[in-house]
Amino acid sequence: MVSTSETIAIVGAEARLVQVEVHIGQGIPSFTIVGLATRSVKEAEQRTRAALLSSDQAWPSARITANLAPGALRKEGTHFDLPLALGLLAERRAAEPARLEGWVSLGELALDGTVRPVRGVLAAAIATFRAGRRGLICPVANAAEASLVDGLEVVPVASLQQCLAWLRGAETPSPPPPREPVSEPCEDLREVRGHPSAKRALEIAAAGNHNLLLVGPPGSGKTMLARRLPGILPPMTRDESLDVTRVYSVAGLLSEKAGLISTRPFRSPHHHVSVPGLIGGGAGLACPGEASLAHRGVLFLDELTLYRRDALETLRAPLEEGVVRIARSGAFVSYPCRFCLVAAMNPCPCGYLGDAVRPCRCTLPQIESYRHKLSGPLLDRIDLHVTMGRTPPADLMGLPQGESSAAVAARVGSARRLQTLRYERDGLTNSSCSKAMLETNLHLQEPARSHVGMAIEAFGLSGRGLDRVLRVARTIADLALEEEVSSEHVSEALSYRRAATEGAAA
Amino acid sequence: MSRVVSARDAEWPRRLSELGPYPPPGRMFVEGSRLPPDDALVVAIVGTRRPTSTGLRAAQELASDLCEAGVVVVSGLAVGIDAAAHRAALEASGRTVAVLGCGLDVDYPHRNLRLKQRLARSGTLVSEYPDGVQPARHHFPRRNRIIAGLSDGVVVVEGAITSGALVTARLALDCNREVFAVPGSVRNPMAQGPNELIRTSLAALVTSAADILEELAPGLAAVSSPPTFTEPLALSFEEEALLRALDDVPLSLEHICSSAQLEPGAAAAALSRLELRALVERTLAGYSRAAPRR
Known part of the structure; x- marks a missing residue:
């Protein structure tokens, strides 16, 4: 006889349903798990056996084979314990197989039969709901996460015994009360004095989800501005929140208390971050990287030139596609990563090139080798290049407080609504829409058209460079609530394009 | 191939033996055309390695106008003002001499390799140091005395107060050569050197090649090209x-x-x-x- 129960396997940021078949047959007593189960899954044998015995269940002295189907899909993680135990019990008629039908289960077992929390429960809940299964049996600690999916029945279990009792007809354990959405207050733009032009660029970045490079001497307030970007981005829709929460769930970063993540993430990885740390992957169970943790939010790379070049280069494709694809042995995994990149750097190694007060002490070759640490293709993918000046601290005190984040967010919100109407899809912006979509919506009239033509020639704009300028110009027009992109909008957009290096003429 | 020129040779400019308080070089290694004869008018254009675009333009214009007037332009083949002066002189098909702080076969500065090759063909490369000698910090002040020595006058275009260009200017004063300076913005750190030279009356303020020629060879000044008419800019x-x-x-x-x-x-x-x-x-x-x- 073979019993079947269902669980999931985490593939990238998604969960896929997996059948757990258990067969108890004659032969030398043993327990074998097949179906591309990695080490963490195979250890389930020891935990399941101890948990069963601790829960007053006998361990069959027979040849047990468990098969995880589809067999070609690599399985990792510790959440296979509970479905394996249930499958075993169903096979021995200790649990009613019919009662188990249509339920997806996951959970790690402690040796005493307690069910421990696992990663990726939200992804599992979404997969269960989409597949039209009856519901999800999950660790009680993950129940709040699973209940985020509207309309899905969740059975939270604290122990194997409680699960068995439910299978024998006991009442469904009451789900924990729904959690408040997690929202972290973001610092207000009002606190930043001065910097009108950098704030303008930040507003454009927010309105079109454009990537932004801030260049300026130390202490010019690059980090301060970047931190305030999530506060002027439009609030996340419920779908976006679920999307972000799912990535954090798969990464195991959703703490037990946490509910839906409702503020846009702000991630600022240290510059020693490795390639898997930045884009995801890594040994063992693949994990989303910082780029994906910043999904729908802001990825801030301070001191851009200090990052490892190989790590930065891996960002190129994700920046373009909004998704990371990582080749693993046997399969590709993908994580969503549609973030807004904000990078900051000094103009030269000493930091004071172009500073009004302190002279720069770098030689031309030093400046060049500093700049060469960044590849052209990466810089080409950054739409807004902005140079910031340093305001002397004494002058800062005299400056009035800036506009509040709420006021800026209102303008950003209207610009985003225009884009949503135009592209007829939530979340699609001027920076991420297709080239064809952009072209039909540009409404470029004379003299703006000839202005663009002149700029192509005078500035030697590449195809990609031109595309970026036009996208930014579209956003500037949206901020002004104008349908046509005018010459003025094009001019301003051109002023944010990638700057030339000094000394090119020398 | 380089040749050795010493005080006994006809090519040796007398000026090189008249360095005031400084020891004249024993011999020079020369590549390219012959050293400027004693009757030629020679002006050195020196300045910073990190010029602004205004400084670069000034060096180019001075070099090209001086060459039009038949003046030999001397400089040090450094990146920045030096290179701009050499290039403009070559463009104007004028005579130009580069004085190096290393052996003539040493590729320094690497960025100016192409310019150096052009100079070997259509200009002159000079050094006090034999082949194979690498550039060293202490070579450059010595090299600067030769730049000053070869010239009738030295123009400082841009340079910080502590720059080598100002060292050359002081050496030139010690050797009894004329010193000129192109003024610049008070906010430009690279204009501090020439501005200071003008402020302390060590240098004459010049804004064009004509100003220099008027000082060194009044008869030649009329030869320089008249200022061209520029259209007024329509600006908002x-x-x-x-x-x-x-x-x-x-x-x-x-x-x-x-x-x-x-x-x-x-x-x-x-x-x-x-x-x-x-x-x-x-x-x-x-x-x-x-x-x-x-």
């Missing part, structure tokens, strides 16, 4: 305000906005229009005024 109110706020050194958009009293968006748009007309230059360090073209 904003663009004029921005041009007034700009300087030779790069400034951030924020500084420009606050001194021109303009909204950041409008200022950025106007600056990009000015950049399109090549009146403004934009680099990672900020916006600077582009030197007007002739």
Whole structure:
């Protein structure tokens, strides 16, 4: 006889349903798990056996084979314990197989039969709901996460015994009360004095989800501005929140208390971050990287030139596609990563090139080798290049407080609504829409058209460079609530394009 | 191939033996055309390795106008002002001499390799150091005395107070040569050297090749080309305000906005229009005024 129960396997940021078949047959007593189960899954044998015995269940002295189907899909993680135990019990008629039908289960077992929390429960809940299964049996600690999916029945279990009792007809354990959405207050733009032009660029970045490079001497307030970007981005829709929460769930970063993540993430990885740390992957169970943790939010790379070049280069494709694809042995995994990149750097190694007060002490070759640490293709993918000046601290005190984040967010919100109407899809912006979509919506009239033509020639704009300028110009027009992109909008957009290096003429 | 020229040779310029308090070189290694004869008018153009575009333009114009008037242009083949002067002299098919601080076969500075090859063909390369000698910090002041020694006058285009260009100017004064300086903006750290020379009356203020020729060879001054007529620029109110706020050194958009009293968006748009007309230059360090073209 073979019993079947269902669980999931985490593939990238998604969960896929997996059948757990258990067969108890004659032969030398043993327990074998097949179906591309990695080490963490195979250890389930020891935990399941101890948990069963601790829960007053006998361990069959027979040849047990468990098969995880589809067999070609690599399985990792510790959440296979509970479905394996249930499958075993169903096979021995200790649990009613019919009662188990249509339920997806996951959970790690402690040796005493307690069910421990696992990663990726939200992804599992979404997969269960989409597949039209009856519901999800999950660790009680993950129940709040699973209940985020509207309309899905969740059975939270604290122990194997409680699960068995439910299978024998006991009442469904009451789900924990729904959690408040997690929202972290973001610092207000009002606190930043001065910097009108950098704030303008930040507003454009927010309105079109454009990537932004801030260049300026130390202490010019690059980090301060970047931190305030999530506060002027439009609030996340419920779908976006679920999307972000799912990535954090798969990464195991959703703490037990946490509910839906409702503020846009702000991630600022240290510059020693490795390639898997930045884009995801890594040994063992693949994990989303910082780029994906910043999904729908802001990825801030301070001191851009200090990052490892190989790590930065891996960002190129994700920046373009909004998704990371990582080749693993046997399969590709993908994580969503549609973030807004904000990078900051000094103009030269000493930091004071172009500073009004302190002279720069770098030689031309030093400046060049500093700049060469960044590849052209990466810089080409950054739409807004902005140079910031340093305001002397004494002058800062005299400056009035800036506009509040709420006021800026209102303008950003209207610009985003225009884009949503135009592209007829939530979340699609001027920076991420297709080239064809952009072209039909540009409404470029004379003299703006000839202005663009002149700029192509005078500035030697590449195809990609031109595309970026036009996208930014579209956003500037949206901020002004104008349908046509005018010459003025094009001019301003051109002023944010990638700057030339000094000394090119020398 | 380089040749050795010493005081016994006809090619040896007498000037090189008249270095005032400094020891004259025993012999020189020369490559390319012959050293400037004693009756030639020779002017050295020296300056910083990190010039602004205004400084570069000044060096180019001076070199090319001096060459038109038949003057030999001497410099040190460094990156920046030196290279600009050599290039402009070669473009104007004039005579130019580069004095090196290393052996003639040493590739330094590497960035000017092509220029050095051109100079070997159509100009002159000179060094006190035999082949294979690498450049060293202490070679350059010694090299500078030869730059000063070969010339009738030295023009400092841009240079910090502590720069080698100012060392050359002082050496030139000690050797009884004329010293000229091109003034610059008070906000430009690279103009501090020439401004200081003018302030202390060590150098004569010059803004064109004609000013130099008037001082060194009054008869020649009339030969230089007359100033060309430039069309007045049609500028909007904003663009004029921005041009007034700009300087030779790069400034951030924020500084420009606050001194021109303009909204950041409008200022950025106007600056990009000015950049399109090549009146403004934009680099990672900020916006600077582009030197007007002739």
